[in-house]
Amino acid sequence: MRESILSVGIDIGTSTTQLVFSSILIENIASQFSVPRIEVKEKRVIYRSPIYFTPLIDQETIDGQKIREIIEAEYKKAGFSPEEVSTGAVIITGETARKENASLVLESLSGLAGEFVVATAGPDLESIIAGKGAGTERFSRDEECTAVNLDIGGGTTNIAVFKNGQVIDTACLDIGGRLIRLAKDNSGIEYIAPKVKRLTERMSIDIRKGERLTVGKAEIICKEMTKALEEVLGLRPKSELLEMMLTGKDLKRNYSIDYVTFSGGVADFIYNSTDNNVFRFNDIGILLGKAISQSDITRRLKMKKLNETIRATVVGAGAHTVEISGSTITYTKNCFPLKNIPILKVHNEPEDIESLAENIRSIIELYNLQSGGQQMALALKGVKNPKYSQLVAIAESIVRGIGEYLKTQEYLIVVVENDIAKALGQTLYQMLHREKDVVSIDGISVGNGDYIDIGKPLGDGRVVPVVIKTLIFNF
Amino acid sequence: MISEMELKKIIEQVISEMGVSASKTELKSDADNCCTVEGSSKDVDEDIQDITTIDLKKQILVTQPENLQGLLKMKENTPARIGVWRAGPRYKTETMLRFRADHAAAQDAVFTDVSEEIIKKMNLFSVKTKCTDKDQYLTRPDLGRILDDEAVEILKTKCIKSPKVQIYVSDGLSSTAIEANAPEILPVIIQGLKSSGVTVGTPFFLKYGRVPAMDHVSEVLEAEVTCVLIGERPGLVTAESMSAYIAYKAKVGMPEAKRNVVSNIHKGGTPAVEAGAHIVDLIKLMLEKKASGLDLKA
Structure with a gap:
């Protein structure tokens, strides 16, 4: 097939x-x-x-x-x-x-x-998608190293750190090539992003809408932005500057970085920096690239040029967002595509089936308070190579845990990591007297707060394509 | 025939004859030579570790590997015994002993019987083929394909006649495989079929059975679909692998191409319960298409 x-x-x-x-x-x-x-x-x-x-x-x-x-x-x-x-x-x-x-x-x-x-949308997911699209994920797996990708676009810098092909950290900063935009032929500044306004005020540099931007001033601003990048990568002590430029959480910096890669529109001007006609795009992108290419980031870290730069995010979105479920799954009704289903993850040790029902109960009660009981998907790790009795116990716990809340759900959707979804789905369907449709898929690892999209079955109906949307990234 | 337990005893004896102090240093220097990755071995039992409990995929015998992670990654991808440090005619002692231990486990799987207790636990009664013992079973494949007269009588009296699906369990070439997997897979298949409204015949255990015995079973009970859960010929990777052979209206002498097989059912392959769920769907498909084997594909 x-x-x-x-x-x-x-x-x-x-x-x-x-x-x-x-x-x-x-x-x-x-x-x-x-x-x-x-x-x-x-x-x-x-x-x-x-x-x-x-x-x-x-x-x-x-x-x-x-x-x-x-x-x-x-x-x-x-x-x-x-x-x-x-x-x-x-x-x-x-x-x-x-x-x-x-x-x-x-x-x-x-x-x-x-x-x-x-x-x-969401900065963490963007960072990951850009890192995958750029090829950094693959590079870190092939080379067995820790590699960080900086996707520097017009408005933000999305950072994702990969170790042996796994994402281990993300962050996002308000640093980009088009945070200051100029009118044609640098006849005057058209737009200054609010964060840049604050940055320049802090530096006591005066730039205003309508006035010409000198290359000198632009270079100083870009250098300051680069400092924030040096700080986030741990090449310079953290200061208020970094606090200001981060859009959300900081990097953890509890690992050492072997390689740095760049993607996004500014990347090309880091790999090939130029002094020629620097305002040709009517923004500060070329100068930002040059500032980074002359910084500690490229001097102290090993730089690696990968396949995709400006197209990293779109390639990531097109080719790297979809996963395939395990090949033995259950769906009792072809109800796909299912979109934007929130994940409720049950944090349970695989061996501890006894408290499973209670745990499911408590997260569902909380969820219902917040959401009013819209369709959700229950996620659990499951047991590797379970005994039949364990399988039945898991299924019973799920049914008992959900209890009367099942009425609020159109389908019972279960997402497990270990290869048990087909047997689990069948068992659940029997327990529910074939009155509630069941979707049970495996081979998928998700976290609490994720959303999942499940597409129409492929491969003779054996697998479903899945997209996991991580909005809040927990490690 | 040397069983695993016996082999262990022999090894213990040999080592004790070498003198306690010698054995200790021997073991110690061996431990120095190989770095075992965390979690790969269990407690040392009376000074001697049960070497079959070591996960080969995590065992590194190469002294000071240039790239430990790289070696582990390679080993993770194959059950083959790679990275054993010395190849050719002189393996390390541990490699050689482990090879023999695994070989012994494979032989045990063939030569032991499925325990009565487990057969009882699955609520099965036991019948046999025309073979009278293991040696005959191994040397006369033809006899392992036919039920003996007593078995035919028992099946006729004890089993539901003309069921939609007849499932039974057979030792085949690995009793270990049956003990490890059959109790987990059988209820999944039976429950799964029953809940889809398919009548399932009375399951039983067939001793000294080869795969084509299912054709005879099918004829005696006039089942529409017959499914046998049977132990696979064991190898050095696992002795616990089981297969399910399934056929639509099986007849003695029918071509092998009319059979479906789901193989590699063991904890390192497809988990038993998940394979069971897959088999339920496969049997339902056979009933719907009234075919099996290559005919099902067409």
């Missing part, structure tokens, strides 16, 4: 909007004589759009109509129709995500971007 699915990635960033199509090949790698095991064999980007400037109506509003036109045109150029697309992600990243009409823009795109396409 070989099957190839089409995935779309759309990234609407602070400065640029891009689209890629990638083909994901899945294959049953088990022999004819065993229980099937379907895995992703290959991911290939098959179409890349040109890089567009993100159309804005004004500084606070994205031009949804124009974005729609861009995407429609790109579908045509690539020769795909939305119905052919089975998975993917639309991401509104960086500063743009904080624009007022971001969710409205996503809505206007939802029909266009295939049936099972997730719309997502």
